[in-house]
Amino acid sequence: MSLHLLCKVLFSRKVVTTLLLVQLAMTLALLLNSILLAQQTHQQLNQPTGLDLEHTLLVQLKPTMPQLRTYPALADLLERQLAAVQTVPGVIAAAYSNQSAIRQGGNNGNIYDVEQEERTNIGSVPMYFVSKDFFKVLNVTVQQGELPQQSLSLDGPENPPVVLTRSLADKVFPGQSAIGRQVNRGPVAAVVADFYGQRSSEHVMYNSIQVAPPFSVDWGYSILLRTSAGQTQAVRQQLTGILRQVEPNIEIFHIRTLKEQHRQLYSNEYGLATLLAILSALMLLVTMVSSYSNTHFHVLKRQQEIGIKRALGASKHTILVELLSENWLCTAIGATLGIGCALALNKMLAQVISIPALNWWLPLTATLMLLCCVTIASWYPAMLATRVSPATATKTL
Amino acid sequence: MEQFFYYLKVSWFSIKRAPLPYALTIFILSIGLGVFFANATFYYQINSDPLPHKSDKLFFPMTLLVPYQCSDCKPPSVLSYSNVQKLSQTDIPSAKAAMYSADGYLQLNNDQPPLPVVIRITQRDFFRMFDVPLLHGNIWTDNAARFEVILSKATASKIFGKTDVVGQQLLLDDRHFTVIGVLDNWQMLPRLYDASYNNHLSPNEDIFMSLETGYDLNYLSKTSSSTFDQTDYRQLSTQGRAGALHQLQYWVQLDTEVQQQAYQQFMTNLVNDEKAAGRHPSTVNNQLVPMREIVAYFGDEPGDIKAFALVTLLFLLVCLFNASHLSLNRYLSNQYEFSLRRALGASRSQLQLQMLADVLLMTMLTIAGALLIGYAGITLMNQLLPGNRLFSNWDLTLLLALLGIVFACSYLVTIYPSIRASFGSLNQQLKE
Numbered sequence: 001m002s003l004h005l006l007c008k009v010l011f012s013r014k015v016v017t018t019l020l021l022v023q024l025a026m027t028l029a030l031l032l033n034s035i036l037l038a039q040q041t042h043q044q045l046n047q048p049t050g051l052d053l054e055h056t057l058l059v060q061l062k063p064t065m066p067q068l069r070t071y072p073a074l075a076d077l078l079e080r081q082l083a084a085v086q087t088v089p090g091v092i093a094a095a096y097s098n099q100s101a102i103r104q105g106g107n108n109g110n111i112y113d114v115e116q117e118e119r120t121n122i123g124s125v126p127m128y129f130v131s132k133d134f135f136k137v138l139n140v141t142v143q144q145g146e147l148p149q150q151s152l153s154l155d156g157p158e159n160p161p162v163v164l165t166r167s168l169a170d171k172v173f174p175g176q177s178a179i180g181r182q183v184n185r186g187p188v189a190a191v192v193a194d195f196y197g198q199r200s201s202e203h204v205m206y207n208s209i210q211v212a213p214p215f216s217v218d219w220g221y222s223i224l225l226r227t228s229a230g231q232t233q234a235v236r237q238q239l240t241g242i243l244r245q246v247e248p249n250i251e252i253f254h255i256r257t258l259k260e261q262h263r264q265l266y267s268n269e270y271g272l273a274t275l276l277a278i279l280s281a282l283m284l285l286v287t288m289v290s291s292y293s294n295t296h297f298h299v300l301k302r303q304q305e306i307g308i309k310r311a312l313g314a315s316k317h318t319i320l321v322e323l324l325s326e327n328w329l330c331t332a333i334g335a336t337l338g339i340g341c342a343l344a345l346n347k348m349l350a351q352v353i354s355i356p357a358l359n360w361w362l363p364l365t366a367t368l369m370l371l372c373c374v375t376i377a378s379w380y381p382a383m384l385a386t387r388v389s390p391a392t393a394t395k396t397l
Numbered sequence: 398m399e400q401f402f403y404y405l406k407v408s409w410f411s412i413k414r415a416p417l418p419y420a421l422t423i424f425i426l427s428i429g430l431g432v433f434f435a436n437a438t439f440y441y442q443i444n445s446d447p448l449p450h451k452s453d454k455l456f457f458p459m460t461l462l463v464p465y466q467c468s469d470c471k472p473p474s475v476l477s478y479s480n481v482q483k484l485s486q487t488d489i490p491s492a493k494a495a496m497y498s499a500d501g502y503l504q505l506n507n508d509q510p511p512l513p514v515v516i517r518i519t520q521r522d523f524f525r526m527f528d529v530p531l532l533h534g535n536i537w538t539d540n541a542a543r544f545e546v547i548l549s550k551a552t553a554s555k556i557f558g559k560t561d562v563v564g565q566q567l568l569l570d571d572r573h574f575t576v577i578g579v580l581d582n583w584q585m586l587p588r589l590y591d592a593s594y595n596n597h598l599s600p601n602e603d604i605f606m607s608l609e610t611g612y613d614l615n616y617l618s619k620t621s622s623s624t625f626d627q628t629d630y631r632q633l634s635t636q637g638r639a640g641a642l643h644q645l646q647y648w649v650q651l652d653t654e655v656q657q658q659a660y661q662q663f664m665t666n667l668v669n670d671e672k673a674a675g676r677h678p679s680t681v682n683n684q685l686v687p688m689r690e691i692v693a694y695f696g697d698e699p700g701d702i703k704a705f706a707l708v709t710l711l712f713l714l715v716c717l718f719n720a721s722h723l724s725l726n727r728y729l730s731n732q733y734e735f736s737l738r739r740a741l742g743a744s745r746s747q748l749q750l751q752m753l754a755d756v757l758l759m760t761m762l763t764i765a766g767a768l769l770i771g772y773a774g775i776t777l778m779n780q781l782l783p784g785n786r787l788f789s790n791w792d793l794t795l796l797l798a799l800l801g802i803v804f805a806c807s808y809l810v811t812i813y814p815s816i817r818a819s820f821g822s823l824n825q826q827l828k829e
Binding site: 015016019020022023026027029030033062064065066067109215216218219249251267268270271272274275276278279282283285286287289290293294297300301345348349352353 | 418421424425428429432500502511513570571572617619624630631698700701703704705707708709711712714715716718719721722723725726729730777778780781782783784813817
């Protein structure tokens with residue numbers, strides 16, 4: 001069985017083969033890009049956040065009465081809520097914050113070294129106004145300096161000390177210690193390990209934290225809790241009741257683990273990757289239908305030819321391999337064309353969404369996948385062909 | 398007509414003789430068209446023009462009237478109160494309205510649990526500019542502050558259990574307001590008057606309050622606000638009105654080309670005067686963006702739907718190639734029948750009419766399949782991309798377009814195979 005003969009057989013049916021090749025090429029193009037997108041989403045969902053996602057609970061809430069949203073009633077409410085949730089068995093630490101970590105955007109602003117504003121100015125850095133156990137809840141380690149132990153008002157004569165994450169401190173004060181230096185939000189008291197802040201900011205690990213009551217809770221606020229292993233769900237179930245018991249005039253938007261929050265943040269990417277995966281599966285199904293019908297039809301048309309081959313001594317195995325080889329050759333040519341199509345599609349998709357560029361090993365994997373599907377689909381009609389009796393050859397006489 | 402039914406009958410017999418290839422063709426076409434149609438629904442609805450008769454007359458003016466120096470910055474996507482005041486000091490627009498949205502809690506009285514609502518805080522021209530229908534009552538007579546609100550029909554029904562509630566009192570964030578109007582059913586989709594950060598994909602607001610009241614009562618924007626100086630955003634009624642606290646969308650209606658040019662000139666003069674007076678240091682950058690271009694201007698066009706549109710189009714092409722392939726196999730299998738008919742005197746055009754009957758039958762079956770798969774696709778997309786949920790409705794235009802596309806696709810995948818089959822010779826067939 002020579003390659004030349006296989007090609008000759010294949011291209012004797014020009015239109016059918018061309019249709020099949022175009023289809024295979026497009027299928028591979030879509031398959032490759034879907035895998036790329038799925039990979040990217042997987043990487044995004046598994047990127048390091050610096051946080052214990054499974055055991056940290058986030059309650060997003062807002063008082064429904066205007067007077068509860070202003071001080072001093074707000075300060076009292078925050079303290080009462082913290083005191084209540086800390087008594088729940090399984091809670092290791094609890095803190096309030098004007099906003100949670102792992103968000104798309106939120107309360108943010110510029111930060112810079114007051115001595116070198118022009119050079120160090122960074123935009124959209126999240127601003128957290130938190131209670132002192134915030135760092136304990138997020139379980140972030142202190143790398144330099146000391147964490148502020150006192151909550152100071154943002155309206156006081158002096159700005160409360162600022163805690164920066166490592167990446168931000170290195171960016172604002174490259175090659176120097178940030179401790180004791182003055183940024184526009186206040187003096188730097190400590191540098192803590194990086195954690196995921198806001199997706200829309202220049203760098204997701206840039207965060208600045210001040211131990212101070214929130215400036216305002218008109219957009220709601222967060223209560224964050226770290227729970228001991230295995231207790232998260234039990235704690236979660238009690239939170240609504242406990243918080244409502246403390247103060248009924250609140251709206252609880254959601255109670256989530258940070259893992260769920262992270263998944264929510266990338267829900268669009270996850271949705272699109274899932275849709276593309278479903279579409280790729282459908283495309284493979286369509287390709288299988290195509291391969292099946294192509295092989296089936298040509299087996300029917302070539303019964304006499306197969307009969308003659310059998311009469312001349314070709315074994316069942318030879319017939320099977322010959323028919324499968326035709327399909328494999330077609331798939332290989334289609335896949336080669338498909339890589340070009342995949343590159344073009346990748347460029348088009350990159351104009352509307354974020355998608356990584358094609359690498360070298362993915363086309364090989366996708367081609368193998370395609371070959372498997374084509375083999376499965378054409379196996380049954382090829383097996384039928386092996387049952388053609390050598391006596392069929394006599395019909396041609 | 399008799400001949401037509403005959404053709405249909407022959408088609409039916411042909412299908413019954415070899416149902417598998419036919420079913421596969423229908424299946425493949427239904428999948429391709431169903432998936433395409435599911436995505437086309439979102440794409441069509443999200444890109445539709447909510448005000449086709451006047452969208453080219455509504456503009457969002459933006460200027461770089463800010464207290465910082467920047468030579469290549471875009472103007473902020475929201476305006477400060479003082480900038481809106483400056484941009485309003487002309488009679489060139491036929492209508493003008495500043496606006497933003499905020500969260501609030503609504504109650505009939507203190508015994509009722511508070512209902513979370515979204516408030517559109519705006520000016521009286523808003524209702525005229527965006528063709529907002531009023532069911533009961535009136536809108537504010539001017540733009541002054543007042544404790545009067547307008548409710549959406551759904552909110553009125555939810556709070557009062559009826560819609561004719563003009564003159565009734567309610568509590569919004571513990572303050573007494575009087576209802577002066579109730580809107581009729583209204584859903585502007587996409588909601589282009591609030592287009593930044595994908596807000597145009599959200600539903601309309603529940604309650605409408607005058608802009609001055611919103612500022613007086615310190616309602617902060619729930620979507621986007623930026624402070625470019627030391628303004629304390631908790632002091633909205635005072636510092637918020639004077640400082641560089643940006644949170645307002647501002648729309649003007651400019652009916653003619655002359656008005657548009659005049660307003661552009663007005664903006665240029667205004668910014669130059671302000672710069673000359675030393676009130677802003679930045680390079681002049683004025684934008685007057687038409688409503689239909691506002692989403693693209695903000696760069697918030699949903700990429701997921703676009704990407705999926707591209708891919709589903711590709712998928713449809715694959716399905717068409719596949720269906721053509723299946724169809725070709727089917728017709729070549731039936732070539733004997735075609736050749737026999739030709740030998741018995743049928744002309745090629747008569748064979749083509751037979752093919753048209755085939756196409757019609759295929760169209761009917763494919764439509765049913767495509768609608769089923771399309772519906773399933775929309776349900777799935779609503780689950781996976783819930784942000785676009787409001788845009789998943791079918792309308793008559795869409796359904797008619799689907800019908801046309803299905804017919805065209807069925808015709809496309811059948812035409813070549815049928816022509817090729819009609820050219821086969823009986824001699825050849827008998828030999829085979």
